[in-house]
Structure formats: C-alpha cells, structure tokens
Amino acid sequence: MKILVCLSNVPDTTTKIKFSEGSSSIDTTGIQWVINPWDELSLTRALELKDDPANGIKSVTVAHVGPVSSEPTIRKALAIGADDAVRINAESPDAYYVAAQLAEVIKKEQFDIILCGIESSDYNGSMVGGMISEFLEIPSISAVSGIKIESGNPVITREIDGGKEIVTVPVPFVAIVQKGISKEPRIAAMRGIMLARTKPVKVFEPVTVEPLTQIVVFEKPAPRSACRYVDAENPAQLIDLLQNEAKVI
Amino acid sequence: MSVLVYTENWDGKFKKISFELVSYASEVAKMLNTTVTALSIGKIDETELKKLGNYGSQKIISVFNDLVETLDNQVYTNIISEVSIREKASVIIISNNNTGKALAPRLSVRLKAGVGSCVSKLPLNINPFTVYKKTYSGNAFAHLVIKSDVRIITLAQNSFNLIETENNAVIEKADVTVNSSFVKTKVTDVKKQTGKILLTDADIVVSGGRGMKSPDNWTHLVELAEALGAATACSRPVSDEGWRPHEEHTGQTGKIIAPNLYIAVGISGATQHLAGVSGSKYIVAINSDKDAPIFEAAQYGIVGDALKVLPKLVSAVKEMKK
16 A cells, blocks of 8 residues: 655744735744644654565555645655655645645555544644545545554554544545654654655646635734733632633633 | 534533634625624434524524534534535634644635634634634744635634624424445444533633642642632643643643633742643733743732732632622
C-alpha cells in the first residue's frame, strides 16, 4: 500500500500575527514557517506504520501546494522520513483550489491511504481532506484518532461525541486525522537531513480551478476587558461575581 | 430560494446547538428575504422534530432509512445535496462540530459551493456574500467573500443566541434514494461514556493544568465541576503525563471548546492552550504565578495556590446553591 500525507505549512503558533497594509493579508516578514501540527502527526503515524514490514506499506509520499519558497517544509518532511514528495507549484488561494490540485495528483500517482490533518492552524478551515475525497468520489473518515493495519486492512478509530467508533473502509480512502493519531511528532535526525537532499521531489504545474472564496480583510479580535482580581482568601467573592455580574452560573 | 439547515440528532434528540443553528438560519433567511427548511437525518419522533419550529424553521424535512444508521460521509452528502437542490437552497448551514467538518467539504465539491467555516457572526453582507470567520486559531478573524451561488456556512458552537418565535412548522417525511453500494463505512465497535457531561456540550468547564501538581489533587477540581454542573478538562502536559485521559485535553491540538465559563486552574495559558479556549465567553484564571499569560485572557482571576483555593470555591458554590 502507498500512503500520501498532505502537508500545509503554517506560521509557528507562537508567532504574533501582523497584517500587511490594508489588512488583506498577513505580514509574512519574520514568520517562522512550520509543518502544520496535525500534518506532522499524520506523517509520524504513516512512518510508524511503514516501520513494521507486516503492514505492507511500500512508500510514504508527502504532497504540498506552494511556491518554490515552501520547499524547506517539504525537505523537512523528507528529513523526518518520507520517501518522496510532490509539490504543486502554486499559491493557495482557498481550500477548494488546494483540494482540486491535490486530487489531480492523487489521480495521476494512485495512493491507497490519504492522510490530511483536521485543520491548518492558519485558516482553521477543516476542509481540504473532505474536499479531496469528494473530488475523487472515494470514502472519507473524519475525526480519526487512530489508524492501524490488521491482516492487510486498515482499521480506523473515529472520535464521536463522548466516545469512539472502530471503523473499517476499503482503500483508497481519505482519513482526516486529529489528536491521538500519534503521540509526539517524529524529529529529523542528522542522517535523515543528509538523505533528504537527494530524495526525489516531483513538481507539477497547477490545473486551472476557480477558487470559490476570498478573504477580503483580516481583523484582530476585540480586546478582552482587563482581568479583575479576587483575593485568594475570599473565593466566595468570585462565585458572587460569576453569579450576579457575569451571570454564567 | 431557501436557507437549508442540517440539524443533527443524538439518539433521536436535538441539543442546544441544533436550536442555535436554526435560530442563526432564521436570521440569515430574514437577511435574504426567504424561509428556513431544516433537515433531519435518522430516527426521530415528531414531537422532537416539531421543536425546531420554535426557532423559526417553517419546514422540517425528516429522512430516515436503514442506510443512515452509520455516519457514512458519502451517503449523508448525497442526502443533504439532494434535499438542498429540491429546496433550491442558496445557503446551507451546518454546525462546525465533527459532523459538520466531515460533511461541509464534501457538499462544497458536490454543489460547487464555497464554504465559510468556523463562522461566529451573521453574514456581514449579502452582496457580495461575506461571512466573519475565525483564523489563526482565534488570533485573527477574516471577512471572507463566498463567490458561488450556493454558500455553505459552518457555525462555531455557542456563538449565537437562541431566538424563539411562533411555531408554524410543517413536517415532511422525505424519501431520498440511497444506493446501498455507496455505504462503505462499517462500524465494528463503539465505546461510549455515559452519564458524563460532554466537554463539547458543556456550558461550564473546569480545567486543570500542571499547577495541580499531581493527579491525586483532582478530587477538589472534580468536586467543583460537579457542584457547578460542569465538565472537566485539562491542559496538554496533564494529558501527556497520563494524569487525565486525552479526551479531556483542550488546546490547539486537543479539543477546541467555547463554553460560557471556562475556569482554568493551575494553567499558565500558553498560546497553544488559549487557541483551544479563546472562544469561551468568560475565562476565570486561578494561578500562583501573577505573571502567567492566562491572566491576560481572563476576566476574573485569583492569584493563589490552586490546591488551597479549590476547597474554598467548592464550599462557596455549595453555599450559593442552597
């Protein structure tokens, strides 16, 4: 079986978000770009599955939609352990556009398990994985917190309200993964970093797709009112404020 | 033209979020000068369905057959898209919960409809159709124009108040043919906790961090949660250490919640944690470090040792409930 992990690169979570003039885009100066946390966990899980020969995973490929400046993200994924990579040479105007590009690549290259993170920490869209599956008319399982292979068949844990379901589905399918899929992201070792330089990265030009949405302006959240302190010796006052001022209890 | 709202049910019952969605849909329908149709999929009785009318749904469509008992994203997408075409929906509204996140993207491709996800306000404009959505894990909000003729909105939980209206809803049982070869998802086992308040449903959440010092100290935190009718949560280090189950982890890579009241006990408030709770209406911080970033996000704070403050809070709540 072949696994594809879709990667998005996002500003490091601790980045202070600033906007460009007119606030129609973010100011990218000084931003530290990282692999989207959920995609990094998906990649880790894919590599863990490949580590056990009994699982019969032939290869782990990563795919990313981005201009040449996003190559460091791809090299990082290769250094962590992916076998090869695909980059679609385009900016990503919206989720629909990105999913359409990835679906095109999947049609060409044929994968059995396609892993996507539940959301990117920048646009918080939670859309790309589901959209890919619909473009390809294949099953999608979302809220996936576990995936293993049993006698050649993928067995998936899906989170539901207040619990979990164990689900099976025939390949090919898209799994949209979240918390639990893997514990700690795998880190690139020196040997991996050396190897990554020579691993193949295929570059495809994008197909023509009209984006369906456009961000016109960003704004900062309304500032929260300053914290009101209650004496640690008298917590009853807090309960009184919550009951009579905030009216939430 | 109409506004279609998909109202999920849980074992034949709606929840507050179902009514939030219908209230929101009615206000969107008013902006577009049209009416609301609610769609329910699965086994549910008429009394329950009728409740959607209290929040402004004029028509309630109920679809039930053997094939919808398991959530198969392809099957559900088929039903919703077919009903939306029948109803000539120009806006489709779904919750931004797990189900909404599973279905909205598939519907988007099927109907060539742009999605505004994690929307927390009424549309800012109807021409061009502009929604207000969360980005950068709550550190910024975007005005997003949806250019397609059909638009999909996934509504952030607890972001819209219930609005009751006169109920004149008509219930319609609809048949939607589902090709059984479509059903590919097989559920082989289910594990469900019962009797506990679900974190994602809770109006009040009491959450503990490393400042709790040891898993043994959770007794008072649980007691406070019980006294308030709250769910319990924790920060990432706590779930990583195995002090609490990972289902309780709230934060960027854990559960993202938006209760009315979030009480953070011994949680410093790193950006990653705040990303999961910044949608809360009120945040209370209890921490011994007066410089902890959680106090910047909080409206009420107590600087003090969590383990000493908690028992006093429990008695104060019990006193209040008397």
